[in-house]
Amino acid sequence: xxxxxxxxxxxxxxxxxxxxxxxxxxxxxxxxxxxxxxxxxxxxxxxxxxxxxxxxxxxxxxxxxxxxxxxxxxxxxxxxxxxxxxxxxxxxxxxxxxxxxxxxxxxxxxxxxxxxxxxxxxxxxxxxxxxxxxxxxxxxxxxxxxxxxxxxxxxxxxxxxxxxxxxxxxxxxxxxxxxxxxxxxxxxxxxxxxxxxxxxxxxxxxxxxxxxxxxxxxxxxxxxxxxxxx
Amino acid sequence: xxxxxxxxxxxxxxxxxxxxxxxxxxxxxxxxxxxxxxxxxxxxxxxxxxxxxxxxxxxxxxxxxxxxxxxxxxxxxxxxxxxxxxxxxxxxxxxxxxxxxxxxxxxxxxxxxxxxxxxxxxxxxxxxxxxxxxxxxxxxxxxxxxxxxxxxxxxxxxxxxxxxxxxxxxxxxxxxxxxxxxxxxxxxxxxxxxxxxxxxxxxxxxxxxxxxxxxxxxxxxxxxxxxxxxxxxxxxxxxx
Numbered sequence: 001x002x003x004x005x006x007x008x009x010x011x012x013x014x015x016x017x018x019x020x021x022x023x024x025x026x027x028x029x030x031x032x033x034x035x036x037x038x039x040x041x042x043x044x045x046x047x048x049x050x051x052x053x054x055x056x057x058x059x060x061x062x063x064x065x066x067x068x069x070x071x072x073x074x075x076x077x078x079x080x081x082x083x084x085x086x087x088x089x090x091x092x093x094x095x096x097x098x099x100x101x102x103x104x105x106x107x108x109x110x111x112x113x114x115x116x117x118x119x120x121x122x123x124x125x126x127x128x129x130x131x132x133x134x135x136x137x138x139x140x141x142x143x144x145x146x147x148x149x150x151x152x153x154x155x156x157x158x159x160x161x162x163x164x165x166x167x168x169x170x171x172x173x174x175x176x177x178x179x180x181x182x183x184x185x186x187x188x189x190x191x192x193x194x195x196x197x198x199x200x201x202x203x204x205x206x207x208x209x210x211x212x213x214x215x216x217x218x219x220x221x222x223x224x225x226x227x228x229x230x
Numbered sequence: 231x232x233x234x235x236x237x238x239x240x241x242x243x244x245x246x247x248x249x250x251x252x253x254x255x256x257x258x259x260x261x262x263x264x265x266x267x268x269x270x271x272x273x274x275x276x277x278x279x280x281x282x283x284x285x286x287x288x289x290x291x292x293x294x295x296x297x298x299x300x301x302x303x304x305x306x307x308x309x310x311x312x313x314x315x316x317x318x319x320x321x322x323x324x325x326x327x328x329x330x331x332x333x334x335x336x337x338x339x340x341x342x343x344x345x346x347x348x349x350x351x352x353x354x355x356x357x358x359x360x361x362x363x364x365x366x367x368x369x370x371x372x373x374x375x376x377x378x379x380x381x382x383x384x385x386x387x388x389x390x391x392x393x394x395x396x397x398x399x400x401x402x403x404x405x406x407x408x409x410x411x412x413x414x415x416x417x418x419x420x421x422x423x424x425x426x427x428x429x430x431x432x433x434x435x436x437x438x439x440x441x442x443x444x445x446x447x448x449x450x451x452x453x454x455x456x457x458x459x460x461x462x463x464x465x466x467x468x469x470x
Contacts, residue, residue: 132280133317133376137331137383138307147330151321 018199024190028200031186032207038103038182039169045108046168047161050115057120068116075113081174083110088178099180103172111168118164122157123149155226162219166212173208183207231256231387231418232277237286239272246272248442250286254387254420259413261429261450262422264439265465270422273439274389277420278309291386307335310380314392316372318364318379324351325360328379336383343382350378354408370401374408381412388412390421406432426469430454438462 019025056068075083084106092102126149134144176185187204191197232254239247246269254260262270275281277288279295279302288295295305319327328347332338338346351357354374364372373393380388390409394402406428413419413432423429429436429450436453438446446453446462454470457463 127317129313129315129317130319133311133313133319135303136278136280136306136309136311137379138303138335139331140303143334147334148319152319155321 014196014199017194018190018196018203024193027181027186027189028183028203028207029186031181031183034100034175034181035169035172035183037100038107038172038175038180039165041101041104042107042111042168042172043165045104046111046115046164049108049112050119053112053116054119054123057116058123072113072116075110076117080107080110080171081177084174085177099175099178103175103178103180103182107168107172110171111164114164114167115161118160119153119157122153122160125156126152158226159219159223162215162222166215166219169211169215170208231258231291232420233287233289234277235287235289237273237276237288238284239269239276239281240284246442247276247283250442250444252437252444252447254418256386256418257416258435259417259419259433260421260435260437261433262420262437262439263424263426263429263465264437264445268439269442270439271391274391274420274422277389278306278311280311303335307383308386310383310385310388312373312376312380312388312390312393314395316364316369316376316396318367318372318376320364323361323363324356324367324375327364327375328382331379332382347378347382350381351375353381353411354378355404368401369397370404373397373401373405377405377408377412387418387420390419390423392422392424394423394425424469426454426466438465440465 017024019028053068053071056062056064059065084103087106087109088099088102092105130148130152131144134148135141139147172182173184175182176188181189184204187200190200194200234250234252237247237250238245248269250269250273262273264270272281276283279288279299283296286296290305290308293305295302298305318324319330322330325344325347328350329338329340329343332343332346333340348357348360351360354377356371356374356378359367359371359375364375367375377388377393393409394405397405402425406425409419409421410428410432421429421433431450433450436448436450437444438453438457440461446457446459453462454466457466
């Protein structure tokens with residue numbers, strides 16, 4: 001009994017020092033808000049860029065198709081931390097933008113490349129016979145895309161897109177590299193003032209896990225609904 | 231109605247069609263038979279430019295297909311196609327499968343398209359399936375819907391690419407009946423098929439293809455009862 005009580009005392013002391021004293025939990029709350037902001041903006045930007053890249057890649061006649069290929073290769077071939085720091089310290093070094101915006105842009109640019117590939121593979125997964133059937137009925141290339149291919153591709157694309165945003169949420173944890181106080185950085189700040197690593201870091205991990213688990217659950221529910229209409 | 235002049239098709243270095251010349255008249259039913267790999271399907275697919283001919287010319291109602299690549303959609307409207315794998319649109323109900331092209335291409339209004347679609351579904355015996363999704367249909371039913379879908383564009387000519395090859399044996403009959411009914415209505419048709427009994431019964435002319443050319447052609451009675459050339463004889467002795 002004494003043993004359990006002493007563990008309880010230890011943990012409640014740790015929690016008090018890590019989160020309650022001097023309102024230190026606000027590091028996590030503020031950080032969490034920033035992580036969510038960056039993720040949401042980056043996701044929106046990623047979808048916009050991804051759509052644009054996919055469209056460009058599919059219109060083979062376009063001279064931009066090659067540029068889209070390069071974009072995707074370069075972004076997928078380099079680490080996101082390196083991209084983030086290059087964008088903050090090199091490309092946008094002289095532009096006075098809030099760090100939340102810079103991080104959103106960096107992660108959006110990164111995500112766009114992955115979204116483009118998700119859209120491309122989703123469209124290509126639709127059977128070629130569907131295009132042939134559409135064209136043989138006299139539908140133009142655009143109308144075949146719009147009425148026949150895209151509606152079927154969306155069923156392939158949306159679940160993969162959901163996964164991409166779960167990955168994105170976790171990736172924003174490197175925002176601290178440009179001194180942005182996101183959730184991870186919040187945990188690190190508490191650690192540096194309390195000299196206790198255990199409590200804040202495990203709590204941060206738990207918060208990320210909670211968020212991704214909820215997103216995953218929502219996603220698989222959504223996937224089941226998509227499939228039920230088959 | 232369709233005139234094919236010296237049609238060649240390469241896939242890479244492989245010459246699949248080696249100079250096809252033929253003419254299909256209005257109201258004529260032509261069956262294309264021959265061993266697999268002889269170019270039957272490729273020939274058929276060239277007729278609505280799902281495959282682009284490497285060389286040669288195809289005239290439909292006197293208009294050259296190959297010179298009018300920009301008006302492809304315009305020309306395709308008049309050429310219906312039925313595929314071996316049906317290729318129904320799985321995300322649309324049967325009725326929407328049939329009305330999509332009339333509404334989006336012919337700019338028919340919705341009620342008109344629906345009543346026309348119901349009429350066609352009646353013809354293929356599937357009025358009760360109008361509001362189900364293709365996944366709920368048997369293979370034979372899918373193919374009958376595919377035929378109704380192609381017919382909804384009021385094509386001048388119908389192309390059938392092995393329409394019964396992907397079907398279970400017990401469903402072949404129902405699909406052939408539908409095609410036969412179309413033939414008796416005077417629809418111009420080109421049918422690639424392995425159903426020799428059907429070809430004999432329904433067609434005005436048989437094209438026997440082998441190694442990328444029309445090796446022998448003639449009336450069904452001539453080809454089936456009295457083939458002239460050695461490879462035709464050999465093929466028919468194997469399949470009949």
